[in-house]
Amino acid sequence: MAVLWLDDVSADDLETVGGKAASLGELTGAGLPVPPGFVVTAGTYRTFIEEAGIDEELFAAMEIDPEDSAELKAAEETARELILGADLPESVADEILEAYRSMGGEEEAFVAVRSSATAEDLPDASFAGQQETFLNVREEVLVQRVKECWASLFSQRAIYYRQQKGFPHDEVDIAVVVQRMVDADKSGVMFTSHPSTGEPRIIVEAAWGLGEAVVSGSVSPDNYVVDRETATVEEVTIADKKVMMEKDPETGETVERDVEEDRREKRVLSDGEIERLVELGRLVEDHYDTPQDVEWAIYDGDVYMLQSRPITTISEPAGVDDRDRAGDVAEEATGGPGSAGNAGSAGKTSEAAGATDGGNGDDDVLLRGLGASPGIVSGTVRVVTKLDHLDQVAEGDVIVTEMTMPDMVPAMKRAVGIVTDEGGMTSHAAIVSRELGVPAVVGTGSATRTLEDGMTVTIDGDKGTIRRGSAAERGIEEHEPVEAMRPETPVKPMTATEVKVNVSIPEAAERAAATGADGVGLLRIEHMVLSLGRTPAKYIADEGADAYVQELVDGMRTVAEEFYPRPVRARTLDAPTDEFRELEGGEDEPAEHNPMLGWRGIRRSLDKTDVFEKELRAFRELWEMGYDNLELMLPLVNDAEDVRRAKSIMRDVGIDVDKRRWGVMIETPASALAIEDLAAEDIDFASFGTNDLTQYTLAVDRNNSNVAGRFDELHPAVLELIAEVVGTCRELDVDTSICGQAASKPAMVDFLVEEGITSISANIDAVRDVQHEVKRTEQKLVLDSVR
Numbered sequence: 001m002a003v004l005w006l007d008d009v010s011a012d013d014l015e016t017v018g019g020k021a022a023s024l025g026e027l028t029g030a031g032l033p034v035p036p037g038f039v040v041t042a043g044t045y046r047t048f049i050e051e052a053g054i055d056e057e058l059f060a061a062m063e064i065d066p067e068d069s070a071e072l073k074a075a076e077e078t079a080r081e082l083i084l085g086a087d088l089p090e091s092v093a094d095e096i097l098e099a100y101r102s103m104g105g106e107e108e109a110f111v112a113v114r115s116s117a118t119a120e121d122l123p124d125a126s127f128a129g130q131q132e133t134f135l136n137v138r139e140e141v142l143v144q145r146v147k148e149c150w151a152s153l154f155s156q157r158a159i160y161y162r163q164q165k166g167f168p169h170d171e172v173d174i175a176v177v178v179q180r181m182v183d184a185d186k187s188g189v190m191f192t193s194h195p196s197t198g199e200p201r202i203i204v205e206a207a208w209g210l211g212e213a214v215v216s217g218s219v220s221p222d223n224y225v226v227d228r229e230t231a232t233v234e235e236v237t238i239a240d241k242k243v244m245m246e247k248d249p250e251t252g253e254t255v256e257r258d259v260e261e262d263r264r265e266k267r268v269l270s271d272g273e274i275e276r277l278v279e280l281g282r283l284v285e286d287h288y289d290t291p292q293d294v295e296w297a298i299y300d301g302d303v304y305m306l307q308s309r310p311i312t313t314i315s316e317p318a319g320v321d322d323r324d325r326a327g328d329v330a331e332e333a334t335g336g337p338g339s340a341g342n343a344g345s346a347g348k349t350s351e352a353a354g355a356t357d358g359g360n361g362d363d364d365v366l367l368r369g370l371g372a373s374p375g376i377v378s379g380t381v382r383v384v385t386k387l388d389h390l391d392q393v394a395e396g397d398v399i400v401t402e403m404t405m406p407d408m409v410p411a412m413k414r415a416v417g418i419v420t421d422e423g424g425m426t427s428h429a430a431i432v433s434r435e436l437g438v439p440a441v442v443g444t445g446s447a448t449r450t451l452e453d454g455m456t457v458t459i460d461g462d463k464g465t466i467r468r469g470s471a472a473e474r475g476i477e478e479h480e481p482v483e484a485m486r487p488e489t490p491v492k493p494m495t496a497t498e499v500k501v502n503v504s505i506p507e508a509a510e511r512a513a514a515t516g517a518d519g520v521g522l523l524r525i526e527h528m529v530l531s532l533g534r535t536p537a538k539y540i541a542d543e544g545a546d547a548y549v550q551e552l553v554d555g556m557r558t559v560a561e562e563f564y565p566r567p568v569r570a571r572t573l574d575a576p577t578d579e580f581r582e583l584e585g586g587e588d589e590p591a592e593h594n595p596m597l598g599w600r601g602i603r604r605s606l607d608k609t610d611v612f613e614k615e616l617r618a619f620r621e622l623w624e625m626g627y628d629n630l631e632l633m634l635p636l637v638n639d640a641e642d643v644r645r646a647k648s649i650m651r652d653v654g655i656d657v658d659k660r661r662w663g664v665m666i667e668t669p670a671s672a673l674a675i676e677d678l679a680a681e682d683i684d685f686a687s688f689g690t691n692d693l694t695q696y697t698l699a700v701d702r703n704n705s706n707v708a709g710r711f712d713e714l715h716p717a718v719l720e721l722i723a724e725v726v727g728t729c730r731e732l733d734v735d736t737s738i739c740g741q742a743a744s745k746p747a748m749v750d751f752l753v754e755e756g757i758t759s760i761s762a763n764i765d766a767v768r769d770v771q772h773e774v775k776r777t778e779q780k781l782v783l784d785s786v787r
């Protein structure tokens with residue numbers, strides 16, 4: 001038997017049907033109005049993986065280091081491929097479809113397909129919300145959705161969570177509930193006791209349409225407080241319910257629409273409906289003997305119960321045993337952390353994030369990624385999927401997006417935190433958020449799907465975690481990223497090796513200068529260009545060459561002015577075609593399989609001299625204006641020929657190459673090996689771009705999270721290239737510098753100072769630490785030499 005009807009299921013069947021189905025079966029058995037449905041048992045899943053012969057490979061794929069996000073992702077992908085790639089025996093598929101058809105009603109019934117893992121909702125380890133749920137499913141995709149639920153047992157989050165909790169992967173099975181959808185007229189959540197104090201007060205939240213609007217927090221629901229003993233309605237707060245969710249009758253998809261004007265501020269629940277809900281609330285709490293968090297819906301005047309879970313947010317006074325909790329807490333209630341207002345947030349996050357405890361442990365970690373910009377902050381999630389949603393980002397929001405783009409910078413400035421699905425430590429999001437001083441976690445894989453609009457989260461840009469709830473609730477101290485360079489900290493240490501700072505957006509110049517850095521080691525002009533929203537060619541075509549030059553002059557001048565007379569090393573354009581493609585005019589960009597190996601840096605400049613010349617003109621104008629602290633740097637050169645050609649164009653534009661300071665980046669092994677030839681072109685400096693040098697030496701795409709674990713700037717091959725170049729340049733009297741992300745790593749700093757590098761350019765937030773690290777290493781070298 002592949003399926004069991006909910007009528008035949010009870011709490012004793014946990015092993016066979018998982019937590020969610022057991023609970024729905026219990027409710028059905030207790031006479032509560034649960035929409036009809038059946039369960040594809042956990043045994044069916046187990047038999048499937050065994051008979052398909054994928055079980056061993058599946059569990060072997062889970063033997064990974066859960067802290068390694070690339071491994072975690074690979075494990076998830078392998079599981080999906082194995083499960084979705086294997087055929088379900090026809091007899092099982094038939095049984096599922098037959099049960100679906102016999103559920104009563106018309107042929108095309110819409111059903112909800114929900115995962116019900118056997119380790120879900122256990123007292124100590126709430127796994128709720130980690131596996132998939134599909135709404136409005138019809139016959140043609142039903143079997144596929146069941147398999148997708150199975151595969152979701154191996155989501156990254158679920159794998160990580162089980163490792164943390166010490167649950168063996170092969171001991172957790174998954175059942176799937178298939179249940180008739182209730183096409184709700186109104187719906188919401190109900191707490192059968194006060195969710196933070198445990199008082200005998202029933203709190204009901206209600207809105208028009210389907211419950212997702214309330215659960216996801218996209219609408220502020222009405223709030224009703226009812227005395228559980230007397231059923232007296234004590235408080236009614238009517239909200240302005242601007243939107244509602246409903247099923248599109250054509251596609252069956254859940255869509256959001258505006259509520260009609262005259263219903264927005266209308267009370268959702270009648271006294272009779274409240275009475276019925278209270279009656280059900282009492283029944284369900286009595287049945288379980290513990291306060292419950294219930295999702296309910298009303299269709300055609302009938303109340304249905306969709307889900308019920310124990311409330312896990314009630315603060316428990318010491319010595320009170322579970323059974324007596326509700327009553328005892330009521331007498332001792334003092335308000336506790338979180339008041340009635342918290343009822344809503346507890347409900348809103350319960351589906352998305354699981355109903356775990358509110359402690360400060362790892363249980364609250366919803367997602368992990370790379371800590372790309374330090375600091376700990378709390379804020380409201382704002383998922384940005386389209387650029388025209390950016391104006392919805394308010395002060396204090398956390399931007400959650402697939403990947404940031406230059407157009408997002410204004411919104412990024414308003415945000416308190418930034419979370420992305422994609423990107424590494426050198427991605428746009430990482431660079432810009434560091435410069436803005438906004439904590440960021442990048443490369444989470446699934447933030448735009450896992451986090452929901454309106455949720456409160458705490459992001460830790462040092463550790464790369466995103467936790468549910470505010471820092472205050474969690475007992476975590478918020479801190480700003482720039483702590484280390486506040487004036488009250490010790491004054492800047494004097495070092496022989498110069499310590500500079502990287503700047504990409506002119507707006508960060510002031511903050512960068514305040515670090516006391518010895519200058520700017522890298523000013524990336526591509527961020528100025530990308531923020532114009534048009535490709536250089538398009539901008540020049542629309543606005544004219546002078547306007548383009550002026551934009552560059554203004555951007556570079558802001559930084560040169562702020563640092564004067566400290567040197568500012570600006571780099572000519574180095575944006576890959578895939579970044580240009582996002583801009584207006586980007587449709588003309590060539591499609592490249594591998595933009596990192598493609599038309600970028602000096603290669604492009606030498607091919608498109610018309611654009612390159614405009615950049616060079618901007619440098620010339622600034623020099624002529626007296627900004628003699630400006631230096632020019634050429635990106636991604638491979639050999640002396642690249643430099644010769646660039647130099648010739650510089651001369652053509654009227655730059656006196658003998659008078660001005662200019663140099664090259666060492667970003668490819670070829671350039672490192674050709675350093676003597678490059679020096680012979682009279683460069684003033686060579687600066688290591690370790691982001692690219694590592695990428696090209698190790699053949700590891702710097703933006704590909706699958707191989708992030710292999711991106712090692714301290715790899716001996718990279719260090720050997722660097723050491724060779726520093727040694728040669730010392731002999732030839734050429735300055736050396738580093739401006740890649742690795743300059744912020746103490747081990748790299750030690751190595752470079754020992755080799756004799758001239759300057760180190762770090763991220764704004766790292767400057768102070770690098771200054772100290774340089775000082776320490778220099779003192780050690782001095783001591784070693786005299787001992």
Ligand code: PEP
Nearest residue numbers: 689690691692739740741
């Ligand atoms: C580098 O490659 O290390 C570098 C500083 O340049 P970018 O990150 O802009 O490619």
Ligand code: MG
Nearest residue numbers: 667689691692
């Ligand atoms: Mg580079």
